[in-house]
Amino acid sequence: MHSRQSLTDVFSTFARFDGDRFKGWTTDPKLRRSMLNRLKQTPEAKTSENFWVLYWHKLWSAASEELEASQARLSLAEGHLSAYLQEACYWVAQKTLARFNSTHYNLSDYFQTAIAALPKILRGYNPDRNSTLKDYANVAFKSTIRDSLRASQEIDICTNWALLRKLSKKRLGEALEQGGLISEEIARYQLAWTCFKECYVPTQANKTRQLTKPDRATLEAIARLYNSERHTQIDIAEPERQPETIEQWLANSAKKVRSYLYPKMTSLNAPKPQSDSREVQDLLSATASESLLVELANREEVQQRQARKSELTAVLATALDKFNAQNRELMHLYYSQELTQQQIAKHMKTQQYTISRRLARSRKTLLDALVKWSQQTLNLSLSSHTIAEASDVLEEWLQGFYSQNNH
Template structure:
């Protein structure tokens, strides 16, 4: 991947995929004009990406710019790409490609921006990389679970709330949703397979069960549905339940659509063309001063020093374990074999080493930045610490 060369590129270009790999950077003209206008109005000659990251982040927080989120989405393209590549390779999914994983992650840009706290001194790119990776992993696991579940297993496991939301998403009337919901309740009541209810491979009910469910529905409709509700047979019942399962799959895990895909019925236009037109930008008062940027650079140096110092204080065995785990991607079992110790010993030592590093970083944060180490702060620090360990312990010059 060719690195972007300047501030204009960093905040106005997006990755173009070809054959599921990075092809080139594509410029969004409206974002480019937006950034050029901001540079002119602010008379800003500072080429620091940190300055402009914080500028657009503050603007996004104040909701004073229609383009702030788009600029930050462009800025985080590399973080999202590398997180998608690493996670998709490790996960080993044949169904979801690198570009699929990229879109899954970048669609959660709001989660990254809402969770990021610039006062803690951690780079947005590092924080975003951790969130993107976590998002992809969790979604791939959940989607795999849904995709390999049969229709009948999915219907037994889904909650009533989720099923109603799924059916509402399809645009069905409230009356129709009520009939589908009653059919689903009757199905759950009478379909009691011998296998454990948590299995993903439940077969369809047999004919006798279908008839029993249909009869039970016809009895319940008299009191639970509006007068005149139609009587159904097993074939209609099966069709309704299949529709419910399809709606649930599409609602819980909608298909990924590329921004470069053609709009339905408008093959000449792409979804990316729907970005809003340039709007007048509001000048943020008292925007980040140069002194603040220098302070942040110093904070990052201190964070590196704190973690390096904390690692040095660990005993040799603990140092060896975390270097093998983070630097060489060894599993705990591989580390145990390599060091000729028990796996539970590796797990215990690894947990203790993490706690020591987290404590050192939290103490520095409290003493230097005067940030109280509450649960949210510790969670953020832990995420960034994990990324730091992966990035730095894999460096042969560490």
């Protein structure tokens, strides 16, 4: 992947894929015009990438707290930030692909899974507490992909019948409603599911994720229970149902649940059908845009934030330099190469618990340095909440520090 150079490209282009290969950058014309117009308005900020990250995030945050009138601004700001994070998302997706040899998902699948979490990432990012949006997103992208893989594995491993037994009634109802069923159908499916759980109780021997389909006798028992309960649970006019119908309903329920819990991935950048033909930037409130520019263009505030981040980097980098060669190698293998503790233990010819303890001690050394700096520079009082926040900041910093060094 070749990096984008100009600010206009960074905030208006998107990665294009061909299976597991990056094929280049695609420009969004609306976002490009939006950036060009704003760069003309604020020449003093032309060379500051961080300025525009803060600007678009502030615009996004303000728009997300307002009503429908702000949807155009929300969409524009989110588009620019999505473009900005394309490279960060790509590297996370590529590392995940190299680490997990999945037969079902390729690079673009991982990429789309991660970038789809952008609204959640933007809500969680705090410019005053977190290091940079890119570092924060790196951590969030990894977590999103891994959570998705865990969910996918659970759903793929379970048979329909094992999956149905693991469900709650509320989750089943949500899945059926999402699947387009009307209330009367949902009531029938839920009663059939309740009867299934009542009649098909796995034995200790077959209580596994590979639970097989109920035999004919069990299906008949489920149908009998359904028919005896149908008048009180659903409607007096509900007819009797055959075992084959109950089996079909249960199979459809499992299918709806799989689609609900693990939906197909769709590109965040795919055009919306029947979208407004007007330019997004034409719908923006000029007053709100200008006031945000004035607020964010306060160079003193931006410079102070940048100075603090530079100080923090110097403090932690100095603490890292004091590590012995083994611990420096350990941090490199864990954060830059992203090896597991077991893999590192094998590489360094030691036990996994030894690696775990050394990692914990190394993090504590860095955390102590960070907390001390925070107390001296930011005048923060020491509390469990402060330490927890410092720990999150440290983890983001380590991810960003080793990611930059690696690339």
